[in-house]
Amino acid sequence: MELAEKLEILADSAKYDVACTSSGVARAGQHGSLGSCALPGLCHAFTPDGRCVSLLKVLYSNACAYDCSYCVNRRSNEIRRASFTPRELAELTIGFYRRNYIEGLFLSSAVLGSPDVTMERMIEALRILRREYHFNGYIHAKTIPGADPVLIERLGLLADRLSVNIELPSEASLNLLAPDKKKTAILKPMGQIAVQSAQSKRELAVYRHAPAFAPAGQSTQMIIGATPESDHHILQLTEGLYKKYSLKRVFYSAYLPLMQDERLPAVTTRPPLLREHRLYQADWLLRFYHFEASELLSSDEPNFNPYLDPKCNWAVRHPAYFPVEVNTAPKETLLRVPGIGPKSALRILTARRVSQLGMAELKRLGVVLKRAQYFITCQGYAGAHGNRAEIANALLDPGAFGVGMQQLSLDQFVPTPLPGAAPALHQLAADGVPAPKAATLIKQEAVQCLVRQM
Numbered sequence: 001m002e003l004a005e006k007l008e009i010l011a012d013s014a015k016y017d018v019a020c021t022s023s024g025v026a027r028a029g030q031h032g033s034l035g036s037c038a039l040p041g042l043c044h045a046f047t048p049d050g051r052c053v054s055l056l057k058v059l060y061s062n063a064c065a066y067d068c069s070y071c072v073n074r075r076s077n078e079i080r081r082a083s084f085t086p087r088e089l090a091e092l093t094i095g096f097y098r099r100n101y102i103e104g105l106f107l108s109s110a111v112l113g114s115p116d117v118t119m120e121r122m123i124e125a126l127r128i129l130r131r132e133y134h135f136n137g138y139i140h141a142k143t144i145p146g147a148d149p150v151l152i153e154r155l156g157l158l159a160d161r162l163s164v165n166i167e168l169p170s171e172a173s174l175n176l177l178a179p180d181k182k183k184t185a186i187l188k189p190m191g192q193i194a195v196q197s198a199q200s201k202r203e204l205a206v207y208r209h210a211p212a213f214a215p216a217g218q219s220t221q222m223i224i225g226a227t228p229e230s231d232h233h234i235l236q237l238t239e240g241l242y243k244k245y246s247l248k249r250v251f252y253s254a255y256l257p258l259m260q261d262e263r264l265p266a267v268t269t270r271p272p273l274l275r276e277h278r279l280y281q282a283d284w285l286l287r288f289y290h291f292e293a294s295e296l297l298s299s300d301e302p303n304f305n306p307y308l309d310p311k312c313n314w315a316v317r318h319p320a321y322f323p324v325e326v327n328t329a330p331k332e333t334l335l336r337v338p339g340i341g342p343k344s345a346l347r348i349l350t351a352r353r354v355s356q357l358g359m360a361e362l363k364r365l366g367v368v369l370k371r372a373q374y375f376i377t378c379q380g381y382a383g384a385h386g387n388r389a390e391i392a393n394a395l396l397d398p399g400a401f402g403v404g405m406q407q408l409s410l411d412q413f414v415p416t417p418l419p420g421a422a423p424a425l426h427q428l429a430a431d432g433v434p435a436p437k438a439a440t441l442i443k444q445e446a447v448q449c450l451v452r453q454m
């Protein structure tokens, strides 16, 4: 098979991996080596459903020995199969790098025979890249669950970031949909990477030339919407993974129904893009806003409000916390205010050392006043007054009611809900209600619902 044909097959097979990420390492070019690493990392592309993904993203092989029911590469699916040789993959990457098409490599693979065989081939490809071509650019490699710890160590010494996909949010779902994979085979390498990465950082602090093990840390990916776990369950799992394995990122991948299988949602089900978005927002709150998963959701309220971002949702449910006086509140309190992020909180702390802040200053500092004004005071004065309906309108996420134009022919356009709009809007539009009218109806209902909660 021609190399171009292999690339077409293996890049296509890799497109469902959504780990779209910054590299996390900065490494200047060196004499005698090729490439450098910039913090922003890889270049990006967009999948057919509009999400941003990283390039050069390719599988080593899509000839999988496993049969995960949600995956296009599973053993029982009839698709074209291909595998690189280690040298082919290394030369392809270097060729693309020299032509300035890519800035790094994102390498994953199906299970080619066994986890160990697959890992050995991936390691050989990276060894050729690093040692023979002296490639100094960013490499993100996925480890294969069940591989020997020695192989994981060797891979970590060649790649900048490692990841082990947790795939599904519970062991029961894993057993149901991916019977060849075991929970321990996923969590054990995560633990090994966390320990070795921390150890490598300590050694590098003492010996500048100590070998670096996965200097950009590790990440994982979870499929959302293929199984019945709630957002509460997923967020608690995420929090546990961050704490226990020091993950840099957890990526959420809205399930794209491509296969007919009674264990999976019907192929007509829309990918839960808005739910994925809410989980990313909540993930951000865990990592940068000092929120705990148990503050955002509970067993009584197990899923996020589709119309409200998780921080606004928390604020609406905790009126006793507000208003916050921006001229005296500590950073952690400022971070709880909708419309104030980590950067604007820091700017507020710096600016208020020299003068008292009012609304005009807050606007200049990057505070989103549309939301923040109802939750703050400036020198004792309320940022804004509004009735409950006005406040609800200001807080609702406009993305949940998004309507765009779909072009049917050269001069014919119809308004349709955007892919990331709320499921209720898609449903009304599918039932024949014109999209703009459906958006207005759904928004009115969301406002009424929010007013009742206030």
Ligand code: SF4
Pocket: 064, 065, 066, 067, 068, 071, 072, 073, 074, 075, 109, 110, 111, 178
């Ligand atoms: S092991 Fe990976 S590539 Fe193979 S079927 Fe499962 S998810 Fe797909």
